[in-house]
Amino acid sequence: MNFLSFIEQNGTALHKDAGDHLFRQGDSDSSMYVIKEGMLKAYYVTSEGKETIKSFLQIGDVIGSMSAAYAQMQNTFSLICLEPCTLIRFDFKALHSASLTDQELSKDVIEILLKFAMKKEQRERDLLCLSAQQRYEKLLDTSPDLIEKVTQNDIARYLGVTSVGLSRIKHRVMEST
Template sequence: MSCWAALSLLQRLESAHGLALPEVEALAGKLQLIELRPREAAFWQGAECFDIHVVRTGLLKQTYTEEDGSEWIKSFTGPGDMFACPMAITGQSRATFSSVAIEHSVVERFDYRLIEALAERSLPWQKALRLAFQRLAQIKLQRERDLLTLSTRELYRKLAQSAPQWIDRVPQKDLAGFLGVTPVGLNRIIRDEIRGRPADG
């Protein structure tokens, strides 16, 4: 195909599930490239956004913002990762969260309605769409389960095992926001992990 990260993602999907997606070239012609400086957003909470995004380079955080301005980080996305607001792309509401660049990032985007149109006339695209939404639901469910059942220390350990690239790359204040702890509390957990003894919480 090409150097587009979105097309590489589709190739992996085809390979993993034995799909042959038609009209990929037509989709490739609709891909847009955007550059984001730190603190610029791919989309803001409350905005209309029908786009699916794939990170080519850089690092972004997906965040909920409360009325008092406080922020809760739901996820991070890096090269090769896809992100979108399911409620917004399907027209059910405006975006329920923001996606903000932590560092200089290059992101590809395309309109979800292009995929819907392909799915209306193609069974492989229907399956691909179903698999994508299933994956998003699984990620959301696992995140909710972890927050309910794991301590902050256990959340940190799980992140260090499953996504070690975030531990050194994500600013500590953002990492603390993702784990639901203060930066001071996170520093204590990291210090105790280095020392080899568990921290409370």
């Protein structure tokens, strides 16, 4: 069985409105989600109340807190719908168990995890090695639709700058083009 067949057989369709959380940091939710429609934001909140954006998720992405799903810990981040969303929710433990005996499913799970790891590796590299302006320019090049859909405050939090800093960066980028 492949991954799509697994979620068709074992998943549950879920519809959420903009502003609805799938889970919050500190909750225990061992579910994983496949995004069929809409956009979500995964974010952290520090003990001081500062929000930092981990990622934006769109159609086709698979998301869940691996700490909660695999290690039965609390969710390390929150997941909120930025627009109305349709998702398929499935139990990670059931996927893990089935993948241990189904080679095709196991291969698909490995592919999903590899894509996830590469995405996280790239995000880490960008945050550590690129300037804020370079991160913004890369976002413009790779995800122009994101710039249109997401608030400037969220873009700033994703880039790791203040709203004022983002405004300055945008001004410099516009002047240089």
